[in-house]
Amino acid sequence: MIRRALISDIPEIVEIEDCSFKVPWPDFLFKAHLSNPGFLVYEEDRVLGYAIVSASDDKRKAHLQSIAVHRDYRRQGIASKLLEWCIDLVKLYGFNKMMLEVRENNTAAQFFYSKNGFIVVGKIDGYYLDDNAIVMCREI
Numbered sequence: 001m002i003r004r005a006l007i008s009d010i011p012e013i014v015e016i017e018d019c020s021f022k023v024p025w026p027d028f029l030f031k032a033h034l035s036n037p038g039f040l041v042y043e044e045d046r047v048l049g050y051a052i053v054s055a056s057d058d059k060r061k062a063h064l065q066s067i068a069v070h071r072d073y074r075r076q077g078i079a080s081k082l083l084e085w086c087i088d089l090v091k092l093y094g095f096n097k098m099m100l101e102v103r104e105n106n107t108a109a110q111f112f113y114s115k116n117g118f119i120v121v122g123k124i125d126g127y128y129l130d131d132n133a134i135v136m137c138r139e140i
Helices: 007-020 027-032 078-092 107-115
Strands: 002-004 039-043 047-055 061-069 097-103 119-128 131-139
Touching: 002 078, 007 027, 007 039, 007 047, 007 061, 039 078, 047 078, 061 078, 078 097, 097 107, 097 119, 107 131
Parallel strands: 061 097
Antiparallel strands: 002 039, 039 047, 047 061, 097 131, 119 131
């Protein structure tokens, strides 16, 4: 089941974040996003994944800020379902593009996004503390 994130989900989201990223977001950043209608979780008996999508500075573009699935549940289509829900949600809000940044060294994530219709549109040197970012976009 995919639904909006709740304050009670934050500990499980932080656990997913910690096992997914070298430089994980702290819990207060997730708490700050709770009012965002694009903060979704994939839940079975527990939260298995999450995604955060919001408006970018350009009001026609949505921005996928983060998406992750607990390491024990990867490669089961959960991230694809979350991404699909995010795309459907921003379409409802009238956005016509979705943008994201991904680590240059994370070729698996780049492949995932490419498989889901995103194309490389740029690069930002030094975006992450230890890596550059590849900017990707998808028409909606």
